[in-house]
Amino acid sequence: MNSVPSLFLHKYSDYLLEQLDPHQAEDLQKVEDGFSLYREGMVQDLYVEKNFVMSSVFDGKKFDCLFHTHLFSLNTCNCNQRLCQHMMASFFAMYSETGNAETWINEWKLHHNFEDKASPKTVVSNSKKAEIDLYKQWIDLTDHLFEKEILSNKSMPPYLLNLHGLVLLKKLMNHYDAGYEFRKLFQIVVNVRLLEKLLDWFISSRYSYQEIEDMCKQLVEAIQTNIETETNHLPNPLPFSYDPICEKLRGNVRELLFLQGAFDHVVLQIYRLLWQNLFHQKKLRKEELAFAEKTAAKSDTKSSWRVAYSFQLLISGQVNDAVSVIESSGPEHSIYILDYMDYFAKKNDWNSVKRLAHSFVQHVKTYMEQADNPWRFINYVDSIFEQVSEHTLSFDLQEQVLVEMLPYSRKRLANFYFERKNINGC
Known part of the structure; x- marks a missing residue:
């Protein structure tokens, strides 16, 4: 969709402020029905072409609206009303590109000194x-x-x-x-x-x-x-x-x-x-760490809050404690150590990644048993451990994890040995 011309939108907004009176039940209903259609995502195919803006509104069936950017008297909708809820819904969709539709409604009511105690004020x-x-x-x-x-x-x-x-x-x-x-x-x-x-x-x-x-x-x-x-x-x-x-x-x-x-x-x-x-925000993270610790302590080992507490420890810098919590929660949760490795990899903290990798290798056989797709799991694991090798210049962990994932990793392990042989000139 091309952007709706701001000058048209400004002038049409002023035009509607004058044409519609919230003291008239029919006008008020059009605005409220249009806003409801807009909120429910019923305005589609809104686009601009030369001096026209066109839209489609679904209200039981499809209604097509046409707006002239200069001569508002030429605006039409195939529901055959001069100014209808479909045109109002389209206007709100256009207006929301830069403003807030509900704010416009409140300003319209204020413009006409209309008090609506049932409607919350957003201004x-x-x-x-x-x-x-x-x-x-x-x-x-x-x-x-x-x-x-x-x-x-x-x-x-x-x-x-x-x-x-x-x-x-x-x-x-x-x-x-x-x-x-x-x-x-x-x-x-x-x-x-x-x-x-x-x-x-x-x-x-x-x-x-x-x-x-x-x-x-x-x-x-x-x-x-x-x-x-x-x-x-x-x-x-x-x-x-x-x-x-x-x-x-x-x-x-x-x-x-x-x-x-x-x-x-x-x-x-x-x-x-x-x-x-x-x-x-530091305040939110501090509060969440305390909340997660308290909730995890009251939960069983399979609770998601044990993982949440572990992750809050991780982002607070308490890596060893985070790993201890996740490992004590059972093998079904230890899989998240791989996500922790990815977290530190994105921060280029390869020392932390390597520390976590040792723990991950110890449990990888259990993870393989739980994986829905072992081949996809191997590719993901190997991609992370390959990054560890490249950034730490140590290939032991990559070899260990591939060995632990046998027989699924047989082909990848063979490629690993072949690549290391060529690099070492053997």
């Missing part, structure tokens, strides 16, 4: 309060769509949940009300909240966790990919305006671990990713 002088309110709007949006798309059908089987969830997710990812500054953070928040709602649904489902993981894998992996993509493209350094939202999000991320059952490994990967790349 406040305290910016921190505004950002926390913004977070609540994102959560409420996700909950509203989940209620509409999922919970309204109480007997929905997991394979249908997967399909409906993917539709819901697309609506959330196409939602632009957050504005440019908060767009990536908005997408992280709604994906985390959607995962939280799904995990809660899984726990109360009559289906087994294995059945759920088999049938809802596509949906949960899409959520994980969205969070990874947006987290990896966050601005650096993070704006201070993110701080109050991150503090609220921290609570929802914690809740993911309490909803242990299906997709535990995905949840822990998301937890690690967000604490590694988003939650940088």
Whole structure:
């Protein structure tokens, strides 16, 4: 989509402020219905061509809107109304590229001295309060769509949940009300909240966790990919305006671990990713370390909180303690040592990677037994140990891990010996 001309958007906004009167029930309904369509992601195919802006809005069926950038009297919708909810939904989608649609609605009501006690005010002088309110709007949006798309059908089987969830997710990812500054953070928040709602649904489902993981894998992996993509493209350094939202999000991320059952490994990967790349504030990390320690102490060895505590120790610099906690949690959790190695590899801390590698080699046979795809597992392990060899000029650990992964690693081990022979000139 080409950018909507800012001059058109400014003038059309002023035009709507004058044309629509919130004291008129019909006008108020058009604005509210348009905002609801926009929030639910029903505006699609919005694009600019010469002096026109065109859009499609799905409201039971497809409606096409045409906006003239200079002569607003030429604006049309094939619902045959002069100014309708479909045009308002399209306007909010355009306006949200640079602003906040709900803020526009509040300004419109203020412009006409209209008091609506049922509507929360988003225009406040305290910016921190505004950002926390913004977070609540994102959560409420996700909950509203989940209620509409999922919970309204109480007997929905997991394979249908997967399909409906993917539709819901697309609506959330196409939602632009957050504005440019908060767009990536908005997408992280709604994906985390959607995962939280799904995990809660899984726990109360009559289906087994294995059945759920088999049938809802596509949906949960899409959520994980969205969070990874947006987290990896966050601005650096993070704006201070993110701080109050991150503090609220921290609570929802914690809740993911309490909803242990299906997709535990995905949840822990998301937890690690967000604490590694988003939650940088010293205050939050100190509080989370204390919380994770207390929660892990009250949990059994298979609890996800044991892994979370281990990772909090790791990012606080207590590497040996982190490894001790993860190893004491049983072989099913020791696999995360490989992720820790990757964490330090990205920081070019190869001494820490090497320390962790020794521990990993001791347990690698157990990991092989648990791997869904041994060949993919070997490739991933070997790629990390190959980096260790290159950066430390020591090849012993790479050889050891390949030997431990026999017979699956037979071909890779043969290549390793062949390459070492050529390098050493033997």
